[in-house]
Amino acid sequence: MRNDSQLVYNAPARVFHWLTAGLLLVQFVLAWSMPEVHRDTKPVGLIAWHLGVGVVILLLVLVRLTWRVAHPAPPEPATSPRVMRTLAGLTHIALYALLIVLPLMGWANASSRDWPVALFARIPLPYLSSPGSRFGHALGDWHANLAWVLLALVVLHVCAAIYHHLVLRDGTLIRMLPTSRDSKSTS
Ligand code: HEM
Ligand code: HEM
Numbered sequence: 001m002r003n004d005s006q007l008v009y010n011a012p013a014r015v016f017h018w019l020t021a022g023l024l025l026v027q028f029v030l031a032w033s034m035p036e037v038h039r040d041t042k043p044v045g046l047i048a049w050h051l052g053v054g055v056v057i058l059l060l061v062l063v064r065l066t067w068r069v070a071h072p073a074p075p076e077p078a079t080s081p082r083v084m085r086t087l088a089g090l091t092h093i094a095l096y097a098l099l100i101v102l103p104l105m106g107w108a109n110a111s112s113r114d115w116p117v118a119l120f121a122r123i124p125l126p127y128l129s130s131p132g133s134r135f136g137h138a139l140g141d142w143h144a145n146l147a148w149v150l151l152a153l154v155v156l157h158v159c160a161a162i163y164h165h166l167v168l169r170d171g172t173l174i175r176m177l178p179t180s181r182d183s184k185s186t187s
Pocket of ligand 2: 017020021022024025068073076088092093095096154157158161162172173174175176
């Protein structure tokens with residue numbers, strides 16, 4: 001027999017999830033509060049924070065994915081229709097993909113502007129495109145546009161979590177809550 005704790009994501013998975021969500025919120029606030037970026041803009045103030053938080057999100061998601069590959073998700077509530085489970089899986093894959101591709105595009109755009117990028121403001125990272133590169137420049141537009149796609153997916157994801165909780169009442173949200181009891185035997 002399976003008990004409730006076996007349906008819950010393990011503690012590191014939950015910490016990674018809420019840390020990513022919190023940092024992403026900060027990152028969008030920074031993106032929309034920072035000055036508009038022009039040819040002669042300097043990467044200081046809120047722009048520097050946007051670059052710094054962005055590479056931390058990238059690192060966090062890479063560590064999170066590594067953890068996730070080694071620790072599969074707990075079994076899903078049997079009440080969820082198969083089509084919903086498939087859609088949820090596809091949304092999660094798209095979220096992970098965007099959380100990697102989007103920061104890489106922003107980083108390549110920063111390189112094309114000859115803006116150095118550092119991890120934790122200490123560890124210098126390599127350039128992803130050469131300064132003045134047209135490709136790196138074009139990625140800036142893609143970066144800003146794809147951020148809207150990410151935001152739309154996050155809204156869909158949050159609506160689905162609320163629907164599971166309030167309408168289906170199948171315990172899906174509980175699986176990811178930081179306060180849930182940890183499971184030693186799954187994921
Ligand atoms: C998941 C992480 C990230 C999100 C959600 C995000 C989001 C955004 C958004 C919404 C904008 C458009 C701001 C506006 O409307 O003016 C933007 C612009 C920008 N971001 Fe990010 N960003 C992320 C990561 C990064 C990283 C890692 C870097 C660089 C290391 C970066 C560098 C930039 C640059 C240079 C721009 C200006 C692009 C241009 O106008 O050509 N971003 N970002
Ligand atoms: C804001 C940015 C967010 C991102 C990027 C995000 C991303 C993800 C990802 C990638 C997963 C899949 C975990 C895995 O199996 O590896 C997941 C699961 C989950 N998330 Fe989020 N999430 C966010 C916010 C939220 C919020 C605000 C809620 C609640 C209202 C939430 C509720 C859940 C739940 C309940 C699961 C487990 C789903 C299941 O068991 O099928 N997420 N999230």
